Amino acid sequence: MSKKYFIKNLTNKNPTKDITEDDIKFKIPKITSKNKKNVKINNKIIFNAKNIPIIAGPNGVESRKLIFNVAKFLKKKGINILRGHAYKPLTFPYRSNQYLETKNEGMNWLDEVKKYLKMTIVTEVTEIKYLDRICQTADILQIGSRNMQNLELLKECALTKKPIILKRHFGASLRDLLGASEHILIEGNERLILCERGVVSPHTHRDTSRFMLDIQAIPALKEIVNYPIISDPSHASFWAPWVPSLVYASIAANCDGLIIETHPKPEKSKVDPLQPLNYKKFSQVIDMSKKISKIFKRKII
Ligand code: PEP
Numbered sequence: 001m002s003k004k005y006f007i008k009n010l011t012n013k014n015p016t017k018d019i020t021e022d023d024i025k026f027k028i029p030k031i032t033s034k035n036k037k038n039v040k041i042n043n044k045i046i047f048n049a050k051n052i053p054i055i056a057g058p059n060g061v062e063s064r065k066l067i068f069n070v071a072k073f074l075k076k077k078g079i080n081i082l083r084g085h086a087y088k089p090l091t092f093p094y095r096s097n098q099y100l101e102t103k104n105e106g107m108n109w110l111d112e113v114k115k116y117l118k119m120t121i122v123t124e125v126t127e128i129k130y131l132d133r134i135c136q137t138a139d140i141l142q143i144g145s146r147n148m149q150n151l152e153l154l155k156e157c158a159l160t161k162k163p164i165i166l167k168r169h170f171g172a173s174l175r176d177l178l179g180a181s182e183h184i185l186i187e188g189n190e191r192l193i194l195c196e197r198g199v200v201s202p203h204t205h206r207d208t209s210r211f212m213l214d215i216q217a218i219p220a221l222k223e224i225v226n227y228p229i230i231s232d233p234s235h236a237s238f239w240a241p242w243v244p245s246l247v248y249a250s251i252a253a254n255c256d257g258l259i260i261e262t263h264p265k266p267e268k269s270k271v272d273p274l275q276p277l278n279y280k281k282f283s284q285v286i287d288m289s290k291k292i293s294k295i296f297k298r299k300i301i
């Protein structure tokens, strides 16, 4: 095939990372709608211009004991959104012989926590086949970075009408993220929250740090998107000592919510033990975040 043939057959006039006027008109009209979209979870939790809801928890729902321990701690701190994965994508299939996804059993523990402590539950959907079980318990569905462009999964999640957190893939442009968002909105589900969770960069400072939080994605998205934009410093930095600074920077960048991992004994976490904050550090971060958010006339909830 000649080079000429390739050029002649390009149908995409703007194969670019930049978001053009034409994109906004024809490719991403819903996510760029002019109306401000608040995402209401229940009467207490609304993602809007005033609140910064905290979504916290361990990585995996490893055991009943762990998830109750974390939920009780969060409840005491006044945090109502508990995040934990019973279905958990791992980068390597045999990385940890001590960790197995707890699947249905994990979902049952989340169910108990929800009933007993009245927590709002966020959990990740990795496969359409798990969706029915997840929807019985979860209040918010998370679509992980690796599934950002799994279009059938996006569609099926959208059709449940549950609120959705869509994470940006670490190699995706903002334009790609907005294209994926449009696949959810076109199904009539407007309870969409976008999440910045770090991008791949050749320079991530040290090898404990897999990704780099793209702080400027927050104001960039806010220029054209009227849906909540949240930040996940835990998965971006992969390194607990940097999480507090990135939480504060995200608040200053006008994020509409935060995902922060916490674990009673981070070093014992069966997945990604370097990234969760212990309870003492987590409490300090929440206290400081409350002060910082006041400066920006926002409220940590
Ligand atoms: C997670 O949220 O636990 C997760 C795996 O995140 P990400 O999809 O951003 O890597």
Ligand code: MN
Residues within 6 Å of the ligand: 059, 235, 272
């Ligand atoms: Mn995780």
